[in-house]
Amino acid sequence: xxxxxxxxxxxxxxxxxxxxxxxxxxxxxxxxxxxxxxxxxxxxxxxxxxxxxxxxxxxxxxxxxxxxxxxxxxxxxxxxxxxxxxxxxxxxxxxxxxxxxxxxxxxxxxxxxxxxxxxxxxxxxxxxxxxxxxxxxxxxxxxxxxxxxxxxxxxxxxxxxxxxxxxxxxxxxxxxxxxxxxxxxxxxxxxxxxxxxxxxxxxxxxxxxxxxxxxxxxxxxxxxxxxxxxxxxxxxxxxxxxxxxxxxxxxxxxxxxxxxxxxxxxxxxxxxxxxxxxxxxxxxxxxxxxxxxxxxxxxxxx
Amino acid sequence: xxxxxxxxxxxxxxxxxxxxxxxxxxxxxxxxxxxxxxxxxxxxxxxxxxxxxxxxxxxxxxxxxxxxxxxxxxxxxxxxxxxxxxxxxxxxxxxxxxxxxxxxxxxxxxxxxxxxxxxxxxxxxxxxxxxxxxxxxxxxxxxxxxxxxxxxxxxxxxxxxxxxxxxxxxxxxxxxxxxxxxxxxxxxxxxxxxxxxxxxxxxxxxxxxxxxxxxxxxxxxxxxxxxxxxxxxxxxxxxxxxxxxxxxxxxxxxxxxxxxxxxxxxxxxxxxxxxxxxxxxxxxxxxxxxxxxxxxxxxxxx
Amino acid sequence: xxxxxxxxxxxxxxxxxxxxxxxxxxxxxxxxxxxxxxxxxxxxxxxxxxxxxxxxxxxxxxxxxxxxxxxxxxxxxxxxxxxxxxxxxxxxxxxxxxxxxxxxxxxxxxxxxxxxxxxxxxxxxxxxxxxxxxxxxxxxxxxxxxxxxxxxxxxxxxxxxxxxxxxxxxxxxxxxxxxxxxxxxxxxxxxxxxxxxxxxxxxxxxxxxxxxxxxxxxxxxxxxxxxxxxxxxxxxxxxxxxxxxxxxxxxxxxxxxxxxxxxxxxxxxxxxxxxxxxxxxxxxxxxxxxxxxxxxxxxxxx
Numbered sequence: 002x003x004x005x006x007x008x009x010x011x012x013x014x015x016x017x018x019x020x021x022x023x024x025x026x027x028x029x030x031x032x033x034x035x036x037x038x039x040x041x042x043x044x045x046x047x048x049x050x051x052x053x054x055x056x057x058x059x060x061x062x063x064x065x066x067x068x069x070x071x072x073x074x075x076x077x078x079x080x081x082x083x084x085x086x087x088x089x090x091x092x093x094x095x096x097x098x099x100x101x102x103x104x105x106x107x108x109x110x111x112x113x114x115x116x117x118x119x120x121x122x123x124x125x126x127x128x129x130x131x132x133x134x135x136x137x138x139x140x141x142x143x144x145x146x147x148x149x150x151x152x153x154x155x156x157x158x159x160x161x162x163x164x165x166x167x168x169x170x171x172x173x174x175x176x177x178x179x180x181x182x183x184x185x186x187x188x189x190x191x192x193x194x195x196x197x198x199x200x201x202x203x204x205x206x207x208x209x210x211x212x213x214x215x216x217x218x219x220x221x222x223x224x225x226x227x228x229x230x231x232x233x234x235x236x237x238x239x240x241x242x243x244x245x246x247x248x249x250x251x252x253x254x255x256x257x258x259x260x261x262x263x264x265x266x267x268x269x270x271x272x273x274x275x276x277x278x279x280x281x282x283x284x285x286x287x288x289x290x291x292x293x294x295x296x297x298x299x300x301x302x303x
Numbered sequence: 304x305x306x307x308x309x310x311x312x313x314x315x316x317x318x319x320x321x322x323x324x325x326x327x328x329x330x331x332x333x334x335x336x337x338x339x340x341x342x343x344x345x346x347x348x349x350x351x352x353x354x355x356x357x358x359x360x361x362x363x364x365x366x367x368x369x370x371x372x373x374x375x376x377x378x379x380x381x382x383x384x385x386x387x388x389x390x391x392x393x394x395x396x397x398x399x400x401x402x403x404x405x406x407x408x409x410x411x412x413x414x415x416x417x418x419x420x421x422x423x424x425x426x427x428x429x430x431x432x433x434x435x436x437x438x439x440x441x442x443x444x445x446x447x448x449x450x451x452x453x454x455x456x457x458x459x460x461x462x463x464x465x466x467x468x469x470x471x472x473x474x475x476x477x478x479x480x481x482x483x484x485x486x487x488x489x490x491x492x493x494x495x496x497x498x499x500x501x502x503x504x505x506x507x508x509x510x511x512x513x514x515x516x517x518x519x520x521x522x523x524x525x526x527x528x529x530x531x532x533x534x535x536x537x538x539x540x541x542x543x544x545x546x547x548x549x550x551x552x553x554x555x556x557x558x559x560x561x562x563x564x565x566x567x568x569x570x571x572x573x574x575x576x577x578x579x580x581x582x583x584x585x586x587x588x589x590x591x592x593x594x595x596x597x598x599x600x601x602x603x604x605x
Numbered sequence: 606x607x608x609x610x611x612x613x614x615x616x617x618x619x620x621x622x623x624x625x626x627x628x629x630x631x632x633x634x635x636x637x638x639x640x641x642x643x644x645x646x647x648x649x650x651x652x653x654x655x656x657x658x659x660x661x662x663x664x665x666x667x668x669x670x671x672x673x674x675x676x677x678x679x680x681x682x683x684x685x686x687x688x689x690x691x692x693x694x695x696x697x698x699x700x701x702x703x704x705x706x707x708x709x710x711x712x713x714x715x716x717x718x719x720x721x722x723x724x725x726x727x728x729x730x731x732x733x734x735x736x737x738x739x740x741x742x743x744x745x746x747x748x749x750x751x752x753x754x755x756x757x758x759x760x761x762x763x764x765x766x767x768x769x770x771x772x773x774x775x776x777x778x779x780x781x782x783x784x785x786x787x788x789x790x791x792x793x794x795x796x797x798x799x800x801x802x803x804x805x806x807x808x809x810x811x812x813x814x815x816x817x818x819x820x821x822x823x824x825x826x827x828x829x830x831x832x833x834x835x836x837x838x839x840x841x842x843x844x845x846x847x848x849x850x851x852x853x854x855x856x857x858x859x860x861x862x863x864x865x866x867x868x869x870x871x872x873x874x875x876x877x878x879x880x881x882x883x884x885x886x887x888x889x890x891x892x893x894x895x896x897x898x899x900x901x902x903x904x905x906x907x
Contacts, residue, residue, distance in 0.1 A: 256566040264860040275856040558868040
């Protein structure tokens with residue numbers, strides 16, 4: 002055995018030892034796909050192990066990822082793949098009126114109900130329930146119905162409505178008029194964003210080609226759920242831990258004194274864990290899925 | 304031919320093919336200086352090509368860069384060089400009362416007029432008009448006069464005045480008093496910033512030596528254009544696309560509840576594309592010109 | 606001598622020459638531990654030397670680092686080590702009622718007095734006085750007493766109180782009630798934060814294991830200094846230069862319209878140097894001490 006071979010074996014041995022998971026009956030030694038990936042190699046600048054990396058392997062989380070308006074489960078493709086590579090369990094249900102569902106005649110309650118049924122039918126427990134954008138208001142309502150199944154709520158540049166508010170109440174004045182005007186022009190009151198608007202405020206960091214690719218994945222958004230006033234009294238009685246992820250260049254809701262993702266809507270969560278990075282509303286999910294997956298794990302872990 | 308040689312040739316062949324520029328009669332294969340530079344090598348973390356890089360080569364933009372107060376066209380040297388390396392056309396006109404122009408007896412209208420004449424004399428069209436700092440108010444007024452020549456307005460930590468406002472109206476209270484006080488002490492009412500002030504708020508990220516080097520490039524600023532109330536009714540009727548670039552450590556105008564670059568002044572643009580990075584008011588242009596050039600391209604591209 | 610050996614010698618020679626310190630009787634050639642470290646290798650993207658690095662060696666600074674609530678001098682261990690590697694002199698006094706001092710019956714004035722005595726007993730001059738968190742209010746009061754010994758004040762996500770305010774006045778409403786409630790439950794009115802709260806808002810970026818390690822270093826915080834109204838009239842007459850360091854994910858005091866580290870409290874400094882980076886309230890000091898040390902040098906240097 003050469004020195005190198007010896008070292009490789011010792012490294013592998015130490016590896017097993019170091020990655021034994023005290024909280025699991027099956028330690029990581031039984032999960033060979035965890036080896037040979039990039040998560041093992043990071044160390045901090047002063048040479049210490051960044052416990053984040055161990056963490057990724059020692060704590061399997063169950064994520065339920067709720068997409069936003071104009072989106073569908075394919076929005077999560079890259080991110081879900083990265084989360085699964087880390088060993089996590091990931092669900093990405095499709096909301097009624099979105100994606101392949103052509104019926105735009107849906108209410109916010111129907112959307113909430115579909116997620117509740119998804120969770121209860123599959124008997125999911127201890128979940129990290131993540132809402133992006135419009136999905137924030139959905140996880141607020143889902144949490145009211147199945148609080149005992151939820152370990153933590155994660156809002157990613159997401160709507161957090163006060164009791165009695167609608168999504169549209171949180172649009173800035175010019176956006177409210179513009180978006181609701183589009184709904185009135187459409188026979189089924191669904192909203193198709195013009196590319197010129199989408200490109201500027203949803204995918205501001207993308208090049209034109211990527212912007213068009215992302216735009217081509219969107220479908221018209223049912224307008225009723227955006228304008229319904231939601232009863233959220235029960236939500237504000239919940240004590241489920243909650244996190245807020247803010248991407249600093251997300252201007253789908255622009256920053257302003259009386260509106261905006263952060264701190265305006267985030268502050269409604271009371272005590273919450275704050276996670277932040279660079280990115281915009283829809284480009285970063287596509288081009289930097291691993292980066293977003295890390296933020297989601299940082300938001301969702303114990 | 305070995306496998307490696309074969310792969311190299313195929314790579315090169317594909318390279319030419321991929322980088323053909325549909326908008327030019329001479330595709331990139333005729334521009335050998337484009338090869339062997341760093342813009343070809345970036346890929347995203349998931350192995351896909353970052354279309355940004357192709358974009359840099361496929362879409363030649365014409366930039367007109369308008370410097371701010373205390374500055375002159377040399378402010379753009381590094382950035383303009385990087386933009387030209389990417390293949391773009393770059394103009395950096397000198398504003399009256401600045402740089403080599405010793406006559407400080409200028410008005411905001413004279414400054415605007417000089418830029419309008421620069422653009423019309425050279426018959427520039429389809430331009431990306433970029434204003435830094437004070438230059439923001441200049442491109443607001445230029446846009447009123449030659450809207451059809453402008454493809455997009457880019458405000459980089461720049462003044463965006465409401466109709467009837469002056470620059471000084473957007474200084475925070477303590478700054479207003481301080482800066483206008485300096486004007487009164489000077490025979491020609493020009494303003495020479497003391498180094499101690501400049502160093503803290505214009506080049507906060509610089510080391511002392513760099514701070515001094517940048518300070519030595521400044522010239523006294525004519526005060527009249529800072530205090531003139533501008534008629535901007537026509538500007539607020541324009542529909543030219545617009546972007547805002549925010550450097551997060553820029554405190555030339557500090558952040559506050561009723562003043563500041565972003566979101567306070569930026570929000571006046573209505574729907575705009577938001578681009579952001581780390582940097583201060585004048586150091587980043589000098590020490591990280593390529594980074595700023597990328598932000599400007601991201602702000603200016605289609 | 607081979608070419609390489611020749612180059613190495615010439616490099617070393619130039620090295621000595623370039624790093625002679627004009628302000629010291631013993632130039633760097635006498636400090637061999639300065640060689641072979643990472644500070645020599647950085648260059649900016651355009652190939653120029655980043656003067657920051659030379660600066661780190663040419664200007665020895667004397668830092669007095671004042672820790673915050675629930676912390677003690679060990680909070681600074683990593684950061685102080687990095688600053689010393691750069692050649693700086695670092696003091697990290699322990700505040701009364703903190704760390705190994707079990708007597709929680711202390712006042713804000715006693716804490717201030719201990720720092721003043723530390724500085725005067727050791728006859729420290731020309732110091733960069735850094736306050737983190739609660740330490741901000743301490744350096745405000747220390748500066749009133751020994752202004753001539755202080756070269757610059759550096760507030761790092763630190764309390765900057767107005768005349769007549771207490772720390773508690775700057776807590777957001779829900780935090781105020783929660784934290785002061787904890788004080789009432791404790792026999793000596795000290796405050797032990799529950800881990801669940803600490804983990805979410807003080808070490809939001811940490812993994813669970815690191816969060817627990819940091820939590821285990823904390824001791825109960827005396828509550829009297831948090832609720833005393835401070836007379837700060839003299840502070841607001843001082844003209845000592847000042848800097849503010851903001852870590853963007855620090856939510857120990859969450860961002861809000863009427864509270865928060867930046868810009869709310871920072872803006873009380875008037876003209877100040879703004880330094881910013883990514884990080885939270887207590888994790889970054891431990892896992893990325895070199896990064897924080899750089900921010901502190903950037904805030905403290907001339």
